[in-house]
Amino acid sequence: MARPTIADIATRAGVSKGAVSFALNGRPGVSDATRERILKIAEQMSWRPHSAARALGASRVDSVGMVIARPARTLGVEPFFAHLLSGVQSGLSAESISLQLLIVEDTAAEIEVYRRWASEHRVDGVILVDLTVKDPRVDELKALELPAVVIGGRGGKGALASVWADDRDAMLSIVEYLAALGHRRIAHVAGTPNFQHTQRRIRALRDAAPRLGLVDAPSLTTDFSDAEGAAITRKLLSQSDRPTAIVYDSDVMAVAGLGVAMEMGVSVPGDLSIVAFDDSILTQLMHPALTALSRDTFDFGRQAAEVLLETIADPATVVNRRTPDPVLTVRESTAPPR
Amino acid sequence: MARPTIADIATRAGVSKGAVSFALNGRPGVSDATRERILKIAEQMSWRPHSAARALGASRVDSVGMVIARPARTLGVEPFFAHLLSGVQSGLSAESISLQLLIVEDTAAEIEVYRRWASEHRVDGVILVDLTVKDPRVDELKALELPAVVIGGRGGKGALASVWADDRDAMLSIVEYLAALGHRRIAHVAGTPNFQHTQRRIRALRDAAPRLGLVDAPSLTTDFSDAEGAAITRKLLSQSDRPTAIVYDSDVMAVAGLGVAMEMGVSVPGDLSIVAFDDSILTQLMHPALTALSRDTFDFGRQAAEVLLETIADPATVVNRRTPDPVLTVRESTAPPR
DNA sequence: TGGAATTGATAAACCGGTATAGCTCCCGAA
DNA sequence: TTCGGGAGCTATACCGGTTTATCAATTCCA
Numbered sequence: 135m136a137r138p139t140i141a142d143i144a145t146r147a148g149v150s151k152g153a154v155s156f157a158l159n160g161r162p163g164v165s166d167a168t169r170e171r172i173l174k175i176a177e178q179m180s181w182r183p184h185s186a187a188r189a190l191g192a193s194r195v196d197s198v199g200m201v202i203a204r205p206a207r208t209l210g211v212e213p214f215f216a217h218l219l220s221g222v223q224s225g226l227s228a229e230s231i232s233l234q235l236l237i238v239e240d241t242a243a244e245i246e247v248y249r250r251w252a253s254e255h256r257v258d259g260v261i262l263v264d265l266t267v268k269d270p271r272v273d274e275l276k277a278l279e280l281p282a283v284v285i286g287g288r289g290g291k292g293a294l295a296s297v298w299a300d301d302r303d304a305m306l307s308i309v310e311y312l313a314a315l316g317h318r319r320i321a322h323v324a325g326t327p328n329f330q331h332t333q334r335r336i337r338a339l340r341d342a343a344p345r346l347g348l349v350d351a352p353s354l355t356t357d358f359s360d361a362e363g364a365a366i367t368r369k370l371l372s373q374s375d376r377p378t379a380i381v382y383d384s385d386v387m388a389v390a391g392l393g394v395a396m397e398m399g400v401s402v403p404g405d406l407s408i409v410a411f412d413d414s415i416l417t418q419l420m421h422p423a424l425t426a427l428s429r430d431t432f433d434f435g436r437q438a439a440e441v442l443l444e445t446i447a448d449p450a451t452v453v454n455r456r457t458p459d460p461v462l463t464v465r466e467s468t469a470p471p472r
Numbered sequence: 473m474a475r476p477t478i479a480d481i482a483t484r485a486g487v488s489k490g491a492v493s494f495a496l497n498g499r500p501g502v503s504d505a506t507r508e509r510i511l512k513i514a515e516q517m518s519w520r521p522h523s524a525a526r527a528l529g530a531s532r533v534d535s536v537g538m539v540i541a542r543p544a545r546t547l548g549v550e551p552f553f554a555h556l557l558s559g560v561q562s563g564l565s566a567e568s569i570s571l572q573l574l575i576v577e578d579t580a581a582e583i584e585v586y587r588r589w590a591s592e593h594r595v596d597g598v599i600l601v602d603l604t605v606k607d608p609r610v611d612e613l614k615a616l617e618l619p620a621v622v623i624g625g626r627g628g629k630g631a632l633a634s635v636w637a638d639d640r641d642a643m644l645s646i647v648e649y650l651a652a653l654g655h656r657r658i659a660h661v662a663g664t665p666n667f668q669h670t671q672r673r674i675r676a677l678r679d680a681a682p683r684l685g686l687v688d689a690p691s692l693t694t695d696f697s698d699a700e701g702a703a704i705t706r707k708l709l710s711q712s713d714r715p716t717a718i719v720y721d722s723d724v725m726a727v728a729g730l731g732v733a734m735e736m737g738v739s740v741p742g743d744l745s746i747v748a749f750d751d752s753i754l755t756q757l758m759h760p761a762l763t764a765l766s767r768d769t770f771d772f773g774r775q776a777a778e779v780l781l782e783t784i785a786d787p788a789t790v791v792n793r794r795t796p797d798p799v800l801t802v803r804e805s806t807a808p809p810r
Numbered sequence: 811t812g813g814a815a816t817t818g819a820t821a822a823a824c825c826g827g828t829a830t831a832g833c834t835c836c837c838g839a840a
Numbered sequence: 841t842t843c844g845g846g847a848g849c850t851a852t853a854c855c856g857g858t859t860t861a862t863c864a865a866t867t868c869c870a
Contacts (some may be wrong), residue, residue: 137825139825139827140826140827141826141827151826151827151828152828152829152830155827155828155829156828159828183826183827184825184828186825186827187825187827187828188826188827188828189827190825190826190827190828191826191827191828191829192828192829193812193828194828411840467811
């Protein structure tokens with residue numbers, strides 16, 4: 135038999151389709167003996183549920199979606215998404231729920247995808263990344279009544295469930311470390327200004343500056359590209375009172391910055407300390423290897439998956455789960471200023 | 473109305489469900505006038521097909537799968553997959569078919585996924601990457617009768633459809649360039665020996681060596697990791713008659729190799745020329761920037777999607793499509809030997 | 811002009827599950 | 841002894857589409 139259905143199992147077990155359904159889904163309605171027998175037969179016939187049939191009957195598709203709205207060009211460089219994806223999948227696989235991944239160009243396209251997914255019943259819920267200030271996706275998803283979890287930012291006024299890390303504490307751990315080394319001129323090459331986490335990091339630095347006695351602590355926003363990271367670094371290092379330490383919001387920009395420093399004859403870590411806000415193999419491949427903030431991205435994804443499943447099961451309660459703080463991995467690119 | 477069904481449309485148009493189905497799918501059975509009217513009503517009610525219902529009735533799910541069997545750790549570094557994915561999606565989006573992505577640890581797990589997908593009817597076909605010699609997945613997929621397309625290697629004895637690049641020509645373009653510069657000692661830091669493309673590259677180099685008058689042209693296999701890339705480079709550069717040029721099978725290994733050279737005081741490109749077999753932002757971030765072989769990975773993915781859709785539509789004919797040859801992007805890491 | 815073929819539509823079966831109303835036992839309490 | 845009630849199971853409707861058998865009305869052609 136090509137592909138057994140529950141009807142086949144029912145015939146073989148001498149019971150009704152309904153009884154088989156009850157047995158296979160572990161719900162009351164059949165005796166333990168019958169259940170046992172049915173399960174054994176299903177196993178023998180190597181039965182597997184037909185996802186579409188189940189989706190149609192139970193109005194859930196056992197599938198969640200994730201849309202990444204970034205040009206593909208800037209994507210693959212960062213291990214961040216690969217780790218995140220793996221984590222999400224590991225969180226989903228326990229319930230054998232599948233993941234639909236889509237890479238699109240911008241937020242408008244992303245919202246279009248959500249609309250389509252909702253109307254075609256293709257996913258039970260979605261995972262959001264790269265939350266911006268006043269993010270239009272939040273309202274859209276609420277309107278579509280599509281369960282969602284936000285990664286890396288709070289859902290905003292209790293709107294969506296979220297899994298978030300404390301960017302503020304993370305930034306503090308970096309600058310406190312640099313200040314302890316003796317740095318007083320610290321610059322911050324930040325990411326896109328409309329990202330929530332960019333804002334939080336900028337604010338954290340600004341707030342901490344007086345307490346740590348920082349002379350100057352500018353945050354300069356970029357588009358996260360290596361080109362802008364390099365350009366800003368060049369500008370910073372050309373100043374008369376140049377910073378003795380630079381914090382980069384991504385590993386790619388940090389690497390680009392390191393390149394600029396070397397080009398300009400600024401020795402790292404002698405004349406300049408460099409810290410990356412994200413860790414990856416990139417930071418380790420460099421000479422000197424870069425001090426970086428490492429977080430457990432895999433676990434991040436796993437938790438997001440868990441929270442999403444909870445949200446799907448019970449859309450009423452909104453979970454906001456905080457993940458462990460990232461830790462600073464000190465390597466060769468940081469030292470006391472000369 | 474929350475979500476219109478074709479029954480709703482049928483009522484409103486004063487026709488039967490069947491007529492609506494015919495009209496919406498552009499098949500004969502309704503007059504042009506009626507079709508027009510039905511389409512307009514569907515549009516007005518913003519109807520979208522319920523994917524599960526359609527899947528159940530038409531026994532196709534409008535979804536294809538792709539499994540990547542690599543530890544997540546080694547994944548995100550290479551933009552390769554991000555570009556490939558984007559390309560695949562762009563090829564699929566024309567037919568609004570969705571993509572299921574799964575990252576697993578090894579081939580055994582990958583095959584398990586195929587079995588599950590097949591039995592649960594979750595995908596109409598799959599895209600295979602990283603083909604090995606005597607790849608067990610090929611036979612498995614044929615047994616499951618799951619349409620598939622192989623990326624970057626021929627399906628083997630006309631088994632599976634494929635989209636492939638000519639690794640042989642690619643390797644030749646690199647070594648001929650190096651030979652023209654005057655290099656006679658060229659080493660090749662290859663990838664995993666069981667990958668088909670690794671084998672093809674090794675063979676291409678070996679075959680070309682006599683013709684180009686190469687004194688020595690060893691190929692050394694690795695696990696694609698930066699660690700092994702660095703270790704092998706160290707070994708090569710410690711030899712008394714060390715190579716004047718090294719070709720790396722991946723950009724990550726090339727970067728690691730560059731680091732080793734700098735560490736050992738071997739100047740690049742003065743004492744050593746370096747070529748990477750894959751291009752990415754990584755190679756451009758380095759100092760010196762690395763000469764690398766660039767291919768249009770996005771287009772690669774797009775073509776794979778197209779071929780897969782053809783294969784799903786007509787499983788009988790096996791397409792083997794060759795993609796344009798990659799081109800060598802010369803940067804600062806190559807020069808004539810001293 | 812009459813029978814065959816074609817067109818345009820309908821009703822109903824079907825895909826493979828889930829959910830529910832209802833039926834039959836059997837047990838315990840009144 | 842009877843009746844209420846729960847356990848165990850069956851029959852059937854249902855989810856939202858697709859597909860097929862059927863049929864009436866029209867067109868075609870000899």
